[in-house]
Amino acid sequence: MPVYVIRRSLQALVVLFAMSLLVFAGVYAVGNPVDILINPQAEPLERERAIAALGLDKPLWEQYATFLRGAVAGDLGRSFVHSAPALQLILERMPATLELASAAMLIAVALGIPLGLWAGLRPDSVSGRAIMAGSILGFSLPTFWVGLMLIMVFSVMLGVLPSNGRGPTVEVLGVPVSFLTVEGWRHLVMPATNLALFKLALLIRLTRAGTREALLQDYVKFARAKGLSNARVILVHVLRNILIPIVTVIGLEFGSVIAFAIVTESVFAWPGMGKLLIDSINLLDRPVIVAYLLVIVALFIAINLVVDLLYSVLDPRVRLQEARG
Amino acid sequence: MSAPGPLLEVAGLRTHFFTRSGVVKAVDDVSFALARGEVLGLVGESGSGKSITGYSIMGLVDPPGRIVAGSIRLSGRELVGLGHEEMRRLRGNRMAMVFQDPMMTLNPVMRIDRQMTETIRAHERVSAAAARARARAALVAVGIPSPDERLASYPHQFSGGMRQRVAIAIALLNRPDVVIADEPTTALDVTIQGQILHEMQKLTRDAGAALIWITHDLSVVAGLADRIAVMYAGRIVEHGRCADVLSQPAHPYTRGLLDSVPSRNPRGARLRQIPGMTPSLAALPEGCAFRERCPRAGPACAQAPAMQESGGRGVRCHDPLAAVAATAGP
Known part of the structure; x- marks a missing residue:
């Protein structure tokens, strides 16, 4: 196991390096931040000095070398706009996004697996069909529109939930979280639901498909032939088998929920990383964009590793292969 | 447990599948009885309804399949129409099943x-x-x-x-009274097949359990079963004591099955086979289901033959090969 983790970490470094190259070149191609950051009325000399201060007078490869030297030491550059370390800006916003993403995933898992199981067990019943119809809606309605509708209904018409922002936070182990206060919950529930909708639909479909497939397997019939109760056959024999693909998808989707909470964060003015990214792109704040993408890549790698490790817990066949490898 | 009558009695069992392309009569009027400790070989080609017969006894027929008629009695107790929980208590306890593919x-x-x-x-x-x-x-x-x-x-x-x-x-x-073995050796190596066969026979005998051995392979049941029932297209076409059926088959289908066992053919000779294929159960022709493949079929076969019983043997044929000792053979 430790060998496996070390090998995976080395691979992760290679991926991060390749990613940094791509992102750096890509962001360079997007536009020149000088046009936005420096007052157009500024004296040419002042302009020169500002450009030099940002390090933008050097050729791309030299800029990249400087960045890389810093990155190895854990410094991903300073924001042009906020004149603060880019990494620090991102980490400040990260708890808000993580909280939103976790709440969304929790909703998706807590509802998606039972609903999917139900629909898989009774594919022809009215309830089963209704669940599937609902999941199609969850798939096809655009997130921003659902977000606006939620605001419209619950904030404007009913006036029961706040339309934007994050509630008061409480520090837990130095991390500010809002889900421990009632007001925090009231702020969290709508954006989390909005973000969860797509993943919920996905999990319902995945669970349903897995259930239907598993029910046809001989081991299910054999389990019934042993005289086990229906509840045990489904909750132990079926669920343990379909959990393997579900965990993979949950892991990967968690990464994408974090990375692409941007739309929901924008609609609900949630002070997370996604909002920071949008603002940074608008201002061509290169260091923040690069740092954000690298952080997301690192997150994805970490989540994938966790999924792989979980896999070996869930599926005994994987464990054996690992021991050989 | 000294119930009068047989341990397991299946009478007029019909299990049909209501599919979109019509009603599939997977099991259509199957009757047999099994005494304590007895071994019954249920023989037939793929799709003859032998596995569904096993599932019906176990109460494991899934929708769109359903037992539409007949009775299954275990120690005198009627199983058809029994509630889910009562059936569950019997499964794996009084009766058990072993499936074909151990990998699954x-x-x-x-x-x-x-x-x-x-x-x-x-x-x-x-x-x-x-x-x-x-x-x-x-x-x-x-x-x-x-x-x-x-x-x-x-x-x-x-x-x-x-x-x-x-x-x-x-x-x-749980020391069941009845064990249904659904081709448990088919997916195994030949050397292992023999071992499993032997073990299973010994274990059920030691446990005093009755055994229903479902197979398509007559040579497997030859040394194992006390009695044989041959199924074709959802029906039992012939049954009787193992030795009798194997030495003097009465139904042309049984004869055909026996002839296609390789070891019974002379070396070097072309293997005999039954012409044609098993008919689709959704569109069975009127009359005897075997008549289109039967070398002896005549005009009478347009009407379904009834089971003719005599002396512990039964055959469902208008023109049985009968118990004529000198039947044509190689």
Whole structure:
């Protein structure tokens, strides 16, 4: 196991390096931040000095070398706009996004697996069909529109939930979280639901498909032939088998929920990383964009590793292969 | 347990599947009886309804399939129409089933001990330790070496033959009265087939259980079964004592099956086979289902023949090969 983790970490470094190259070149191609950051009325000399201060007078490869030297030491550059370390800006916003993403995933898992199981067990019943119809809606309605509708209904018409922002936070182990206060919950529930909708639909479909497939397997019939109760056959024999693909998808989707909470964060003015990214792109704040993408890549790698490790817990066949490898 | 009459009595059983393309009469008027400790070989080609007969007895027919008529009595107790919970209590307890493909019957993500003990604890209130001890004893009984180590293993760590032994051990855990073996040796190596066959025969005999051995292979049941029932297109076309049926088949289909056993043909000769294919059960022709493949078919066969019983033998044919001693043969 430790060998496996070390090998995976080395691979992760290679991926991060390749990613940094791509992102750096890509962001360079997007536009020149000088046009936005420096007052157009500024004296040419002042302009020169500002450009030099940002390090933008050097050729791309030299800029990249400087960045890389810093990155190895854990410094991903300073924001042009906020004149603060880019990494620090991102980490400040990260708890808000993580909280939103976790709440969304929790909703998706807590509802998606039972609903999917139900629909898989009774594919022809009215309830089963209704669940599937609902999941199609969850798939096809655009997130921003659902977000606006939620605001419209619950904030404007009913006036029961706040339309934007994050509630008061409480520090837990130095991390500010809002889900421990009632007001925090009231702020969290709508954006989390909005973000969860797509993943919920996905999990319902995945669970349903897995259930239907598993029910046809001989081991299910054999389990019934042993005289086990229906509840045990489904909750132990079926669920343990379909959990393997579900965990993979949950892991990967968690990464994408974090990375692409941007739309929901924008609609609900949630002070997370996604909002920071949008603002940074608008201002061509290169260091923040690069740092954000690298952080997301690192997150994805970490989540994938966790999924792989979980896999070996869930599926005994994987464990054996690992021991050989 | 000294119930009068046979241990298991199936009468007029009809299990139909209501599919979009019509009603599939998978089991259509099947009757047989089984005494305690008796071995019945249920023989037929793929799709003849022999497995569905087994599932019907176990109450494991899934929708769109349904038992539409008939009666199944276990020690005199009617099973058709029994509630889910009562049926569950019988399954794996009074009657058990072993499936064809051992690679598929054990749950791949659960340890063997759990799959065994849950079978015991589904029917009896016993401690985890007691259940485990019984599971261990069952593994020893089916000839699995180092049972303690094996209990903690997962199915993928076993070979096919070993897995089938585990499945047999599970089936026999609660000492059932009836064991239904659905081609349990078909998916195994020939050398293992013989062993499993032998073990199964011995174990059920020791346990005093009746055995229904479902197979398409007459040579398998030859040395195993007390009686044979030959199924074709959802019906039993011939039944009788094993030796009688094998030495003097009365139904042309049974004759055809026997002729296509390789060892009965002279060396070098072309293997005999039954012409044609098993008919689609959704669109069975009127009359005898075998008549289109039958060398002896005549005009009378346009009407379905009834089962003619005499002296413990039965045949469903208008023109049986009968008990004529000097039947044509190689």
